[in-house]
Amino acid sequence: MSFSVTEPSARTKWLAAVLVVGYALITIAPLLWIIATGFKSPADSIAYPPKVVFEPTLEGYVNLFTDRTRATQDMLDAAGEPKTWYERIVRAQGTVINGPSRYGERFLNSVIIGFGSTALCMILGTAAAYAFSRFRVPLKDDLLFFILSTRMMPPIAVAIPIFLMFRNLGLNDTHLGMILLYTAVNLSLSVWLLKGFIDEIPVEYEEAALIDGYTRFQAFTKVVLPQAATGIASTAIFCLIFAWNEYAFAVLLTSGTAQTAPPFIPTIIGVGGKDWPAVAAGATIFLVPVMVFTILLRKHLLRGITFGAVRK
Amino acid sequence: MSQSPIQRVAQATPEPMARRIRGLSDRTIAWIFVAPTIFLLLAVNIFPLIWTVRLSFTDFRVNRPNRDVEWVGLENYQRILTDADIWHTMQATAHFLVWTIVLQVLIGFTLAFLINKKFKGNDLWTTIIVFPMMLSPAVVGNFWTFLYQPQIGLFNYVVAFFTGADPASFSMIGDVALAPWAIVIADTWMWTPFVMLICLAGLRSIPDSIYEAAECDRASKWRQFWTITVPMVLPFLMLAVLFRGIENFKMFDLVVQLTGGGPGNTTTLTSIDLKREAFEKWRTGYSSAYAVILFVTVFGLASIYVKALNKVKQR
Numbered sequence: 107m108s109f110s111v112t113e114p115s116a117r118t119k120w121l122a123a124v125l126v127v128g129y130a131l132i133t134i135a136p137l138l139w140i141i142a143t144g145f146k147s148p149a150d151s152i153a154y155p156p157k158v159v160f161e162p163t164l165e166g167y168v169n170l171f172t173d174r175t176r177a178t179q180d181m182l183d184a185a186g187e188p189k190t191w192y193e194r195i196v197r198a199q200g201t202v203i204n205g206p207s208r209y210g211e212r213f214l215n216s217v218i219i220g221f222g223s224t225a226l227c228m229i230l231g232t233a234a235a236y237a238f239s240r241f242r243v244p245l246k247d248d249l250l251f252f253i254l255s256t257r258m259m260p261p262i263a264v265a266i267p268i269f270l271m272f273r274n275l276g277l278n279d280t281h282l283g284m285i286l287l288y289t290a291v292n293l294s295l296s297v298w299l300l301k302g303f304i305d306e307i308p309v310e311y312e313e314a315a316l317i318d319g320y321t322r323f324q325a326f327t328k329v330v331l332p333q334a335a336t337g338i339a340s341t342a343i344f345c346l347i348f349a350w351n352e353y354a355f356a357v358l359l360t361s362g363t364a365q366t367a368p369p370f371i372p373t374i375i376g377v378g379g380k381d382w383p384a385v386a387a388g389a390t391i392f393l394v395p396v397m398v399f400t401i402l403l404r405k406h407l408l409r410g411i412t413f414g415a416v417r418k
Numbered sequence: 419m420s421q422s423p424i425q426r427v428a429q430a431t432p433e434p435m436a437r438r439i440r441g442l443s444d445r446t447i448a449w450i451f452v453a454p455t456i457f458l459l460l461a462v463n464i465f466p467l468i469w470t471v472r473l474s475f476t477d478f479r480v481n482r483p484n485r486d487v488e489w490v491g492l493e494n495y496q497r498i499l500t501d502a503d504i505w506h507t508m509q510a511t512a513h514f515l516v517w518t519i520v521l522q523v524l525i526g527f528t529l530a531f532l533i534n535k536k537f538k539g540n541d542l543w544t545t546i547i548v549f550p551m552m553l554s555p556a557v558v559g560n561f562w563t564f565l566y567q568p569q570i571g572l573f574n575y576v577v578a579f580f581t582g583a584d585p586a587s588f589s590m591i592g593d594v595a596l597a598p599w600a601i602v603i604a605d606t607w608m609w610t611p612f613v614m615l616i617c618l619a620g621l622r623s624i625p626d627s628i629y630e631a632a633e634c635d636r637a638s639k640w641r642q643f644w645t646i647t648v649p650m651v652l653p654f655l656m657l658a659v660l661f662r663g664i665e666n667f668k669m670f671d672l673v674v675q676l677t678g679g680g681p682g683n684t685t686t687l688t689s690i691d692l693k694r695e696a697f698e699k700w701r702t703g704y705s706s707a708y709a710v711i712l713f714v715t716v717f718g719l720a721s722i723y724v725k726a727l728n729k730v731k732q733r
Contacts, residue, residue, distance in 0.1 A: 114535045122535035129529060130543045133550060133607060139572050140561050152570045154585075230455045237451035241444055249456065256463040258716050260668040262692045263709035266702060267466035267473070270480065290462035293455055322447050353556035353671035354689075358697060372560040372675055382564055389557050400552045404545055408615050411551075415657060416619045 140393070143386035151382040165199070166383025168192045169376060170209050170391075174201040176377050201377055209388055212370040216392075218281055219366055220349040223288035227345045230289065231296030232338060236326055238297065239304040240312075250298070254413065257294045261354040269359060279360045287355055292345040295413060299344070302414035303337025304330065340406035343399050350396065367392050467713075474707035481700040494707035504708075506683065507691045513598055514605070514673075514687060515666050519659055521606045526613025527655065531647075533614075534621040544618070548611045555608065559675030562604045566590040566676075591677050597684050601673050608672065609665075613658045620654030621647070653731045660723055667716050688712055 114122070143151050145162040172192070177185070177200055185202050188194040196203050237243055238250060268287065269278070277283030307330060315325040331338070357369040371388045375381060400407070408416050442450075474494055478487045498504055529547065533540050550558070565573040569586040578585035590600035624646065632642045670689040673679070679686035679694075686694075692712065696705035 119535050119537040122532040123537040123539075126529060126532050126537075126540070126543050126547075129525075130546045133611075134546055136561070136565055136572070136607070137549060139565070143564070152567075154569050154575075156570065156572050156575050230458065233451035234455035237448045241448035243448055243452060249452070253455070253459060255717070256459055258664055258720060259463070259467070259713055260670070260689050260692070260709070260716070262670060262689050262696065263470065263713055264463065264466045266480075266696050266706055266709065267469035268462065269697075270469070271466060286458070287462060290458045293459060297455060322442060322444060326447075347552060351554035351556075353554065353675075354693075357556075358693075368554050368556040368671075371557050385560070385564070389561055392557055393553050396552050396554070397549055400549060401545060404541075407548065408619050411612060412616065412657065412661065416616055416654065 137393075137397075140386050141390050143383055144390045146383050146386075148376065148379075148381060148383055151386070163195070164192075165195055166381070166387040168195045169381055169384040170374070170387045171207055172196060173204045173207045174199075174377055175204055176200060177202040199377075208370065209367075209374070212365055212367045213391070215281070215360075215364055216350060216366040216368075219284045219288060219364070220346050222281065222285040223292065223349045224342050224346045226285060226289045227292045227296050228338060228342050231293055231300050231341070231345075232331070232334075234293075234297050235300030235304055236330060239301050240309070250301075253294045253297050257291075257413075261291075262358075265355060265358045268355075272359060279362055279364050281364050284356070284360060284364050284366070287359070288349040288352065291352075291355075292348055295348070295410075296341050296345055298413045299341045299410060300334070300337060302409070303334050303341070306337075307333045337406075340403055340410060343403050344410040347396055347399060470706045470709050473703050474710050476703040478703045479700050480702045490703070494704045495711070497704070498708055498711060503683070504691070507686050507688055510598065510683070510685060511667065511669075511687045514601060514669065514685075515663065517599075517602045518605045518609070518666055519662055521602065522610045522613045522662060523655065523659065525606070526610045526658070527617045527651070529610070529614045530617035530621055533618055544615075548615065550608045551611045553608075555672035556675045558608060559604065559672040562600075562676055563591060566600055568592075592681055594681055594684050597677050597681055601676055601685050604676055605666065605669070605672060609662060612662065613655075616654050616658040617651055620651035623654075624650045653727065656723075656727045656730060660720065660727065663723070664716060664720060667712075667719075 142158075142160075144166045145164070146157070146160050147163050147165050150157050150160045151166075174196055175181075177197075181202050182197075185197075188197045193203060238246060243249065272278040272283050275283075277286070311329050311333065312325045315329045316322065320328065351368065352366070353368040356366045360366065360369070367388070371385065371392060374385050374388055376384060403410065475489055475491060476487050477490050477494075479485065533544055562573075565571050566589070568574055568589045571585075573590065574585040574588065577583065577588075588596065590596045590603075628646055628650075629642060632646060637645070668689055669687050670693065673685060673687055674690050674693070677685040679690040683691075689712075692705055692708050695701050695708060
């Protein structure tokens with residue numbers, strides 16, 4: 107290795123590593139704690155001192171997906187012997203299963219609304235970004251700034267008229283309403299990010315395609331889109347994560363059919379006292395996919411969180 | 419007006435070929451591509467905003483749709499600006515805003531500075547540190563209430579372990595004095611990585627040659643830090659502060675799940691207060707005026723800040 111004045115010394119590196127790893131461990135501890143609590147029994151979850159070593163159980167996950175009541179002797183007699191492994195877990199707590207809980211539905215709603223709005227957002231966003239990148243659109247800078255400024259509004263501030271508008275249109279508490287709303291909120295991000303990605307593709311490729319007899323539209327679909335694939339994919343993941351995590355609109359505009367998981371998870375309560383393992387299990391299932399996506403997004407993370415203002 | 423190469427080729431090619439090249443005109447395509455986005459944003463963002471402004475001059479209440487709506491002029495605005503509770507809310511928001519930004523800038527910059535020492539495996543640890551900011555704030559806030567439980571909570575246990583205090587003796591979210599700090603800690607845990615990532619980009623944008631030149635001039639490391647590193651990272655840092663400032667002024671999900679605005683109204687930030695007025699007390703006209711005031715405040719502060727940022731960038 108060549109000597110360089112800017113290369114930190116081995117001792118500096120070692121010290122930096124210790125401090126950063128220390129911070130990383132502190133920051134990851136609450137997340138590991140959530141995951142661990144999901145596998146604890148309710149008694150272990152509220153033990154003092156907090157238990158680091160415990161006997162793992164699926165009780166939290168079973169409780170998360172089932173609706174239970176405390177069993178009386180009559181009910182136990184009527185239910186008979188437990189037939190499945192999860193019935194056995196529920197019976198051991200002195201409860202019986204009434205049916206599935208609402209968590210499955212809420213999670214599915216998150217998936218439908220998340221993917222639906224992301225798909226729509228990418229279709230509209232890619233087209234708009236391409237136009238802003240390649241054509242002379244009148245008032246281009248004003249329109250771009252306008253698109254960005256829509257993100258400055260507190261969600262609660264626009265929630266009042268959106269609530270009224272959705273009520274008039276029959277869109278309150280519907281999947282379509284939430285998909286349209288999240289699409290509109292995410293468009294600012296996707297247009298700005300995608301414009302940056304498309305700007306980076308040399309115009310010469312399309313010009314060559316046009317000379318070869320492609321129409322403008324064909325040049326867009328067959329030349330630009332494949333080139334922008336990575337950018338489009340990372341933008342899509344950002345939109346998905348936003349829609350997935352969104353809480354304010356979800357809690358105000360949905361209550362039943364279209365409610366997503368974030369407003370639902372905090373409302374999980376057990377039979378007699380807050381069932382923390384079930385809450386933790388619900389949170390784990392909801393948060394882990396995002397962590398996986400974060401790893402996939404590593405390279406474009408910075409660009410995404412700053413609306414493309416900072417590029418690496 | 420100069421012609422683009424495509425137009426020149428199009429004119430020079432024989433007729434049938436030229437028609438194929440043109441297809442839909444560029445202008446038509448531009449409009450087809452931009453129109454749906456603009457339409458959706460107008461419908462879901464601008465139209466509601468105009469409606470909010472209109473409602474703010476009335477005494478409309480959503481829960482009493484049959485009542486006559488009266489124009490009250492600026493009365494809503496006047497009541498809000500003279501309401502002592504709202505100034506209290508503003509103070510709580512300011513406390514939250516200032517402390518989260520101070521802590522996140524200090525910790526975030528330090529981390530970025532350390533990661534930039536390029537030790538082995540820094541990419542892996544950076545990714546781990548970034549996790550919290552990608553998660554759902556509402557779900558995270560809900561779980562932090564568990565960490566903050568007196569006696570059984572992990573946070574209380576760790577604090578007690580290091581200070582020797584009784585872990586059951588303090589409640590981060592139940593105590594009037596501690597609750598404002600509980601939300602600052604949770605937000606700092608969640609968003610420090612954001613500032614860190616942006617600072618890291620700033621640090622990596624500084625070319626080695628500048629440090630090499632400074633080394634030749636025998637500038638001390640300390641001096642290099644203050645005359646090269648800090649000024650070069652400053653525009654990035656200011657951008658991070660802008661984003662965090664706007665986001666935390668709007669803060670709702672994390673805090674509403676963590677403390678619900680309590681105890682009392684010690685952690686009632688503006689968004690939480692607005693939600694109560696609009697969706698619990700159903701004072702639609704009044705809360706519309708409230709929303710307009712908040713929006714103007716964010717927009718105004720952000721615009722002033724962006725001007726300052728551009729000045730720093732130009733230096």
